[in-house]
Amino acid sequence: MTSSIDITVGQVAASLVLVALAVALSFWRRADLERDIGIAVVRSIVQLTAIGYVIQAIFEIDSLALVAALIAVMVVFGAVQARQRARKVPGAFLPLLIALAVAGASTLGLVVALGIFEPEPRFLVPVGGMVVGNAMTAAAVALNRLGDEMSDRSREIEATLALGATSTEAAAPTVRRALRSGTITLIDSIKTTGLIFFPGTMVGMLLAGADPTDAVRLQLILLYVLLGSVAIAALLATTLAYRNFFTAAHQLREPPQP
């Protein structure tokens, strides 16, 4: 496969100087991040190299079934990873799995149906990865907030149940706040895009020598695709997960402490 930009291993190695700088700063300020930075660097090298070979193989085989399998694996790992941040939410895995699967399938399906991208691995693999990754982050943040809020506001929620409200009504303000927290980061970054930061796709295309207008158009498409997937994932995850805090008789499973 040909590329319009050639990056050598030496150039990648040179960029590790910045990692050394981050380690040095952590050591100097006693931030205790050296170990985490080390793990992050090693994992990024191993994981990206491995996925690079996988993607190369999928591009060469040119099979949509393989693309679907790769995205399914990403969805499962994404749900497992997001569950780590949603420890306070009982039974969080299934809502996360459904949220990521629906977000990934619906947004990819739509971009193909609308003719934005061709149904080919070289479009679907990178876009699918971005969609599932962003959906995972949004769903994890939303459920993390949901777990905290359900615990912090248990008095308010039970007081609402005591009025004969359903569990859906009692949890509505909490679910609303969780949904907002899952999506607001991307919305804010879209607001400031081009002003105080350049998104990754645009940077990558410019570095690869693409026309800036093309880079901007592709970036806009991806931002809107991500917005859709993030909204779907956060909405589905919170809508499915809040129910696990209640019994069928509209009782809080973990009532407030007396």
Add this chain to the structure above:
Amino acid sequence: MLFKLERVVLARAGKPVLRGLSAGLREGATCIAGPSGSGKSTLLRLLDRLADPESGRVLYRGEDVRSRDPLALRREVCLVPQLPALLEGTVEDNIRFAASCGEVEPNVARLLELAGLDWSFAERDGAKLSVGEQQRVMLARALALEPRVLLLDEPTSALDAEARAAVEATLLDLRRRLQISTVLVTHDLDQARRMSDWVVRMDAGRAVGEGPVRELLPA
């Protein structure tokens, strides 16, 4: 009998709270009195099915509460919690939300008046009221459902003496005007004498006495 509890057992976080509790609560003004940690508030939450016992039965007017729709039961038997926990918004928003749960059109001015608040409170932000005022809004909210029974969980525990006396006067006035039954949880025996006709005394998750206040708690 308004409520009857039969050998009720319930644990929280693995610790037994109610240990085979049996008691009867009469129509009118009943008080559940006992020291902190005796299980009074937990008992109150069983009466409107905010929790269910692990074993034993809770009967409301002779019928097992588990056979009732929990939402309909809570609108008929309404609990006012120990600490105020209003929804975001104005006092009127809170009252209208409660009324919507019971599908009734609220007379906000009258409900505020019954709870000892004047009309000017309707537009005020609930979060900016004093604890005593918030507790009165909780009461107005509960009354918006037109309940037959009010469950009051230490409604004056967070108030100073003056505010406590005012809330007690409001509750006595409510009973007289609306003819509803009240079940009041308190650790204050003097309050139990002032506010009720029938008392259930609790200790360590069991009822240790039950009868008319003048007999069980002589002044």
